[in-house]
Amino acid sequence: MDILNFLDAMHGAVAQGIIWSIMTLGVYITFRVLDFPDLTVDGSFATGAAVSAMLVGNHGMNPFLALAAALLAGMVCGFVTGFLTAKMKIPGILAGILTMTALYSINIRIMGMQAMIPLNGANTVDIVIRHAIHGISPKNSQILLGVIVAAIIIAFLYWFFGTELGCSIRATGSNPYMVRSLGVNTDTTTIIALVLSNGLVALSGGIFAQVQGSATVDIGIGTIVIGLASVIIGEVVLGKHTGFLPRLICMVIGSIIYRAIISLVLFLGLPSTDMKLLTAIIIAIALFFPTLKKGIQQRRGYHQAVNTAETNGKE
Amino acid sequence: MLELSHVCKTFNPGTVNEKQALRDISLRLEPGDFITVIGGNGAGKSTLLNLIAGVYPCDGGTITVDNEDVTHLPEYKRANFLGRVFQDPMRGTAGDMNIEENLAMAYRRGKPRTLRWGITKEERTLYHDKLAKLGLGLEERMTNKVGLLSGGQRQALTLLMATLQRPKLLLLDEHTAALDPKTAETVLQHTNEIIGGEHLTALMVTHNMHHAIQYGNRIIMMNDGQVLFDISGEEKKGLKVEDLLERFQTAQGKELDNDRMLLN
């Protein structure tokens, strides 16, 4: 009985984790590739949710088209932060906070001045899937949807960051001076990365709103922290692998593990309001992990191992 | 080819930290000039190179390259005709990317970045050959992260990157200062070979007077934001360190004392 409940909770965690992993991939682009702590995501996740819920719930739009609209809305959010920081030279963190704050008001406007849009009986993406595949459970339909979308995005990102433009974005994150001296406008690369990142975050928000059956104004609160936690957990899983493809896949795995940890704790009876505290603790532990590993290796006196850990840390 | 006329730069104007780094500099480079630039700390050598590269704007004066006014062009656009190597080995390469990716970035200097693949097969062969010429074994490590290379290796790579697309002008700001003497000599050798072999126009800042005399066809001494003297041709060829010191004394009315200026 208990074990069945537990498995059910974990099943749900996988479904949630995959859907949120699209957001994690977005956060990965700014946090790791561009080396830019972008706080816009709390706002753009909610924007994606609001746009998608509004179009599906109140306008009866095709749920997939609504997701495309959510993606575009998120890209606009990213552009605003990019413009504030790259063109108006507002410090990155502040630019993100400004956009995020402004989006709170804008999101309520998108939602027709309401705090919540319910999607009872609306034609959402998971319902479309359940119609198409007979007998598939709600959770499995979410997993299927999440896997398909995440796979498409990973394939896209893998291609994109291998192109000339993608390489110059990666180089901007690594060494902006060098990139400028090689003729790349770092303002442009910064904006493109933020546009791409927030588009994915909003897409994730749009899917999440549809599958959970509502969008609320506070749906995006804490998104950035969840994203960071998932990125960091994903990197711990990644370990020494250096390829870009495994790295992206580990972002999805990180998101699932994060959800599993949260579900486990909820399952053990902690109130859901403790989740933020727990997330902060997870991030702290995950960030401490490389240092801890290095410490243990040093004590064992493996000089070579220490060097690898150092190079891993630099990546 | 490069012409600076009445260029000046003041940092932090109107504050207690106001610093006039360049005072009314006029300078003309002929195609093929290899100019070494010497001068004490704070003389304005880096500022001069940064102004040419567009790192920050001039307060006054104009900069033209091949009769095109570039005074107001942003840094990334001036990169189309400039190759640069910096004093800090970290500065000229992306440590998180591998050697061939860094070269591929440099290979596209002056070209738009499109959605074409960031590095092609033919390029790899080209990079392999070019790296082999450096004689540092880097051609066998093309997929290694640049962050794993030593300072000297990074500088040699940056030099190769700066000249991969032929620049109209090569700017070298003490690019061997952070290296040990032996590596510095090697990198300087490469520099000289590349500049000579490809007939590049170059400005090389150095703190080593011997290097300044040994290399190039023209030497400029800067002090306090001004050009003290400019020696070229036959006179440059026969120059000795003592001559430079004497010239400084005559121009400045005082003796040159500078710890970082290498006399021996």
Ligand SMILES: Nc1ncnc2c1ncn2[C@@H]1O[C@H](COP(=O)(O)OP(=O)(O)OP(=O)(O)O)[C@@H](O)[C@H]1O
């Ligand atoms: N970004 C800056 N802001 C303020 N002052 C600056 C800046 N860059 C240079 N300066 C000042 O301008 C003067 C000239 O500096 P510059 O770096 O050009 O000297 P330099 O000849 O390259 O010296 P060094 O041999 O030490 O490299 C110095 O007094 C320096 O303190």
Ligand SMILES: [Mg+2]
């Ligand atoms: Mg300097």
